[in-house]
Amino acid sequence: MMLKAPFRKAALNNLFAVAIFYSFIVLFMIVLPLLAKVIPSWNIHMNVNGGYESFSMIFMFVLGLTCVKDNLKACAVFGRSRNTALITGIMALGTVAAVLAVLDSVFTPVTSIITGGFSSSGLMNMIYNMIPEKPFSYFGTYLVWRLCLYCGITMLGFLLSSINYRLPKVWRLVFWIGFGLLLLVGIPLSVDNMAIATVLARFLDFAIASSPWRFDVTMVVCSAIAAVLAWLIQRRAPVDRS
């Protein structure tokens, strides 16, 4: 397999997007609270639940949605197989996930120090109510947790985008409306059913809420399943003319 060039292309494209996104987020997370402190008369109040990862999650999902087509096209035009396109696409997304996990892990305490009174509760703190007794171990656990979270989220986007890529135009519309309905109507309605709600709650409690490490394993397994499904979808995908 000749992975270097397609990986480099996909990773550079993605990292350029990361640079733009992160500049904006840092500005938002650091400069605004500082302004609030420096110029109290502006009356700025900020409360960001979920901290940096709430933004990074959305970014990674969108990145997963957008990178399928470009990578597949580049590989098909410049003599690379679908397998290479898929692997390099996932590798590039994994790289971005790692970069964001590190940036988030570094900027969370930095933001807290710089902005003083401003606090942003991270998602892991909110879910597991962890107390950072051993700073290094806490940092490491949180870093890995973030990485797994971003990988899982981005692979969901990657899989949805792969499905979208293979569908005819009309079916794409049906698919996305169906996906929206499933999220907004289907899941809330099914949760109303006690039996489904119990199963779902038990699964979430076991796989996600019980421990950060179990969450990591769940995300890795989900990412692997999404990757295999994406491979099945993409392996004989024609290059989109649009």
Added chain:
Amino acid sequence: MTLSLNKITKTFGEVKALNNVSLEFTEPMIYGLLGRNGAGKTTLLNIINGRIFPDSGEVLMDGIPVADRDELLSKMHLMGEVNYYDDDLKLKDAIKTVDGFYGEAFIVAEAHRYAKLFELDETKKIGKLSTGYKSIFKCCIALALDVPFVFFDEPVLGLDANHRDLFYKLLIEDYSRKPKVIVLSTHLIEEASPIIEKFVIIKQGRILLEKSAESLAQYASSVTGPKEKVEQAVSGCQILGRSFIGALETAYIVGKLSGTCDGLTVQNIDAQRLFIELTNTDKEASL
């Protein structure tokens, strides 16, 4: 190095674009892939280059299936009609990207030289180029590649006469320096036929004819003269088509006319005429 297509079939909905096509590209040579609109040329080239996949059959390079093998796929390039480059990419950056993918098989200096000859502004973004210049850019990339198989699908689409002439000159220059299999799919048969060494004519998804330029010249001939005389002379011949101007008839036949031909003009027919006669529908032939 041999590239062979083994019983390729491809269907789009109800339409059978390719029907059991088998073909081989062996010696370094300039092939002309000719066919009418919708004959299956682009589908065939896309399948060879792994852009789409056949319903059945396979593409083999030296007996090894090409699909899913980077080391084989990177030995060929298709300059296609559709632009797959990022519109936001500047030409110089696109050249760098191609260099990254093809490595030593892509001669960057040549790409720049061709771009200069065609007066391409490398600081321009691909999306800002006209249709003709997009084709030119893709031609420059394909010409600068030193891979064993290069395919051109309508390379001169949107090019003016001067640029078309320059393209053919550069193609010959490139081919003479780096002999390889070049497959030229075009509608401009008259213009391209002087450089084509082997003709492949495709009709309704099937290979109709595969002949070298020399044998094609001997393949068919035209017989022109008074209608009765022509009919008498060509009786028993395999007739490809007929055309009439007043009392004069021209019959296009396979092979040479045997027997007497007093008062008749017998000529070899050119590739374009042969193509027309071979691929005419019944309706067109009756006009």
